[in-house]
Amino acid sequence: MSSHSHPITRIFYWFLPRMMGVLLFLVLLNEVYKVTRWERDVQEFSRVRMRIDSAFNSGADIYLGESSNTSFNPWTDTLNESISDFLKLYFPEKKIEAVTHEGYHPGLFKAMLNLLPNLPSDSTRTLWLGVNLRTCGPSAIYSANEASNQREALFYSRRPPLLTRIFMGLHFYDNRNEKERERLKFQWWRTQDLNVREGLKAPFPTALQWIDAIARNYDTTLKEDIKGMMGAYIKEFVFALDAENERVRDLKEISEICKQKGWRLVFHILPPNRYHAAHLFAEGPTNQVSGVMDSIGVNKNNLRYELPPNPLTAIIDHNYQVLRRLFFDWGVEVVDNYGLPEALAENAAHKGAYFTDQWYPTEHYNSVIRLAIAEQLAFQELEGDSAAWLARKQRVRSQLRQNNFPNWDIIMPLSDPEHRGYRR
Amino acid sequence: MLFNALEFWIFLPVVWLLYFLLPQKVRWVFLLLSSYFFYGFWQYEFALLMLFTSVFDWYCAKRVHASDQKGWRQFWMWSAILSDLAVLFVFKYFDFALGKTPFAQSLYQHNAFAWMIELGKYVIPAGISFYTFQSISYVVDVYRKEEEPEPNVVKFMLFVSFFPQLVAGPIERFGKLHRQLFASYQPQLEDIKNGGQLLLYGLFLKVAVADNLAGVVDSYYADPSAFAFTSAWVATFMFTFQVYYDFFGYSLMAQGAALLFGIHLMDNFNKPFLAQSIPEFWHRWHISLSTWFRDYIYIPIGGNKGGTPILIFGVLLVFFTSGLWHGANATMIYFGLSQGVLYLFDRFIFRKTFSGNSIGKGIRRLKTAFFFMMTLVFFRSVNLAQSFDIFRDLWVSRTYCEAPALHLSIDLQVWLFLFVGLILDHVIITERIDRWIMPLKWVYRWFWYLFFLTAVLLFGGAVNHPFVYFQF
Numbered sequence: 028m029s030s031h032s033h034p035i036t037r038i039f040y041w042f043l044p045r046m047m048g049v050l051l052f053l054v055l056l057n058e059v060y061k062v063t064r065w066e067r068d069v070q071e072f073s074r075v076r077m078r079i080d081s082a083f084n085s086g087a088d089i090y091l092g093e094s095s096n097t098s099f100n101p102w103t104d105t106l107n108e109s110i111s112d113f114l115k116l117y118f119p120e121k122k123i124e125a126v127t128h129e130g131y132h133p134g135l136f137k138a139m140l141n142l143l144p145n146l147p148s149d150s151t152r153t154l155w156l157g158v159n160l161r162t163c164g165p166s167a168i169y170s171a172n173e174a175s176n177q178r179e180a181l182f183y184s185r186r187p188p189l190l191t192r193i194f195m196g197l198h199f200y201d202n203r204n205e206k207e208r209e210r211l212k213f214q215w216w217r218t219q220d221l222n223v224r225e226g227l228k229a230p231f232p233t234a235l236q237w238i239d240a241i242a243r244n245y246d247t248t249l250k251e252d253i254k255g256m257m258g259a260y261i262k263e264f265v266f267a268l269d270a271e272n273e274r275v276r277d278l279k280e281i282s283e284i285c286k287q288k289g290w291r292l293v294f295h296i297l298p299p300n301r302y303h304a305a306h307l308f309a310e311g312p313t314n315q316v317s318g319v320m321d322s323i324g325v326n327k328n329n330l331r332y333e334l335p336p337n338p339l340t341a342i343i344d345h346n347y348q349v350l351r352r353l354f355f356d357w358g359v360e361v362v363d364n365y366g367l368p369e370a371l372a373e374n375a376a377h378k379g380a381y382f383t384d385q386w387y388p389t390e391h392y393n394s395v396i397r398l399a400i401a402e403q404l405a406f407q408e409l410e411g412d413s414a415a416w417l418a419r420k421q422r423v424r425s426q427l428r429q430n431n432f433p434n435w436d437i438i439m440p441l442s443d444p445e446h447r448g449y450r451r
Numbered sequence: 452m453l454f455n456a457l458e459f460w461i462f463l464p465v466v467w468l469l470y471f472l473l474p475q476k477v478r479w480v481f482l483l484l485s486s487y488f489f490y491g492f493w494q495y496e497f498a499l500l501m502l503f504t505s506v507f508d509w510y511c512a513k514r515v516h517a518s519d520q521k522g523w524r525q526f527w528m529w530s531a532i533l534s535d536l537a538v539l540f541v542f543k544y545f546d547f548a549l550g551k552t553p554f555a556q557s558l559y560q561h562n563a564f565a566w567m568i569e570l571g572k573y574v575i576p577a578g579i580s581f582y583t584f585q586s587i588s589y590v591v592d593v594y595r596k597e598e599e600p601e602p603n604v605v606k607f608m609l610f611v612s613f614f615p616q617l618v619a620g621p622i623e624r625f626g627k628l629h630r631q632l633f634a635s636y637q638p639q640l641e642d643i644k645n646g647g648q649l650l651l652y653g654l655f656l657k658v659a660v661a662d663n664l665a666g667v668v669d670s671y672y673a674d675p676s677a678f679a680f681t682s683a684w685v686a687t688f689m690f691t692f693q694v695y696y697d698f699f700g701y702s703l704m705a706q707g708a709a710l711l712f713g714i715h716l717m718d719n720f721n722k723p724f725l726a727q728s729i730p731e732f733w734h735r736w737h738i739s740l741s742t743w744f745r746d747y748i749y750i751p752i753g754g755n756k757g758g759t760p761i762l763i764f765g766v767l768l769v770f771f772t773s774g775l776w777h778g779a780n781a782t783m784i785y786f787g788l789s790q791g792v793l794y795l796f797d798r799f800i801f802r803k804t805f806s807g808n809s810i811g812k813g814i815r816r817l818k819t820a821f822f823f824m825m826t827l828v829f830f831r832s833v834n835l836a837q838s839f840d841i842f843r844d845l846w847v848s849r850t851y852c853e854a855p856a857l858h859l860s861i862d863l864q865v866w867l868f869l870f871v872g873l874i875l876d877h878v879i880i881t882e883r884i885d886r887w888i889m890p891l892k893w894v895y896r897w898f899w900y901l902f903f904l905t906a907v908l909l910f911g912g913a914v915n916h917p918f919v920y921f922q923f
Contacts, residue, residue, distance in 0.1 A: 038640060041640060064909060189909075192908060195911075195913050196912070197460070198457070198915040207573065213569055214569060217562070
């Protein structure tokens, strides 16, 4: 090398052999890591990676779900099977595996699909995926758990283990902290104009103004704890959904990945707690869920109640319609359980009591709804063959045995008309 | 962008390479653009804020220099200082001082102000206190006629934004940094080796030592009552070294990154836990901030020459300001003031105690480290109530303590890396790492390189802990 060469060239030649040595060391380190600490790290930082590997490679159909799959009410449920457990009972001839964890969302499910095997053209495997409307809102998107979720998603990959460890140690993922996410949440509530979407009518232009109005006591007859819950419902449900929504984009990508890999994908829409939403904000009859009930074949003559009209349920319904339309546009198979609780309820108390969290708008259902969802999935699986479905349904129902021993004296406070009182 | 993020380790070599491939004349422009990219990568609005501070301070300094009358010179100097402090107040202290007032709530109704309030409340522009102080020092130096003003505003912007020391210092003075930024320089192998060693060792201290300690400390501070009372001692001890290695590691990396461009930044730490008194401690800990306070607050109000009352007032004012500088929280004010009180005790009461022999020195060192450790309880607590709860746990045992002891749940690697860090830092490495490691035989040198690399890559803390001082 000439002594007149560019200093960068000289440095490059000095650096090259050392860099090669370091790379060789990293290759060895990767092997050492694989046999020593990799499994421990997977168990510590990725709660379901092992489960994904065994489920995806087992040849089974897959149920991907979040907490709504497995949560049950320990005080009032006699059964504690999950939705996927019920589904297995419907199809004993099939192998069905579930991957479930609370707080999971389409972004994580999409990452999991990196590990999904490509199927040969003659093989059909089904992937059911629960779609939760609330997960598309700012509260869920900017949840405080998101950094650890994103760290976990690093493990849903086939890259060399050492690289995953480096990505984790040097935080190569969306690692924004809780406060940064809180700011983005507030920014969304403050700036998203609710009334720009066609057909969407909100009493306040933004979610933040609505929350603020409640906090400022615009209705002085409301009880304080009820106001807290109203705020929680607005924070979770008041947003205008569109195709650009982060989670909607994830859902679209999931449908494309499944197509590419030869999987049959079934989205099933999880019902939100419209009962509490409706009663928190207004009272009176409405026909808003009528269309939903029609779509799932509910006999409306059996209903004694109908939901009152109010701005919150109107927004929830609007977002639901947007999502349905998008699913239709993408050509995805959908099982629509949106109006299931209303469809099944015989009276007002039952509607709210189906939801096990009485003080927060989660999609956690008791066994009545979990079983009903599984039945809807089974009906779709049997391609609408009512006779076959009824036969299986009878068999499943006869098989079910009480496996939880609740305390029947416990009352679901907000769902019992005798105990419920939202106003002073 | 943080030094412990993978993005930085891609950014740094790319910028380095392009910088030296460009003609000498335009390199500084590229470095400026890179620095703004580095800063705006996280939140571009913050880069605009830094731009405002730079341009306004540059203009004020120019006017200071151009004016002959003392009144006008003072006017322009104070305009710069007050505008800097106003920006600092809005983005760092507004929520703490006025956040709950009707005034703040009425401002929040307007989108034009709401975003600022949200930024200040939830995020705080990274390093705002560092570059603001650096910029203020320039204006004051021009006022004192210690420095000539920079005629080119864009060049001044580089002095404020130079990325290695932008988000957590060291707070450099104009005369020293500016000269180096625009000097003719060709890359030197020696600087690259030294810079690389500083970067690697700094990353080890941050990722393998401090971040692992942070996991333990965080679990304790999340709910101190969930642990046995002895855990307060373990957590306080661990936090002391977490904050030290976090900031020391950062400072080494800043020096290392700057050295790759041929720029020598000042040493920000000098084995502070060997200090025999609190005054000495502050000559060894965050040296660039201590000297800034000395030169721009303590000495102007009288310093050591104004008599004891002025000295006491000066010390307490400096430490009160220092506490507030560390964070918009009452706990930080307590931290600062408690340091001030300990400083005065050491200066007036314990000055001669145990001095002379090596045992006495050892006792004085332990005492200094111990008092500093105690005041860090304020530094780490989320509020004063938590601080006092922890002091209670430290000094008054709880009657009911079936809760688990913190030390039982600590991984071996945490102890190991803390031990290695302490031994290396306080016993083996007598000078800066690069000066210590270079004379070693290549086998030993590479042993340490690969040890640091393995520690960082395999044992780095899994939870993202931004640099403690990054938020200041």
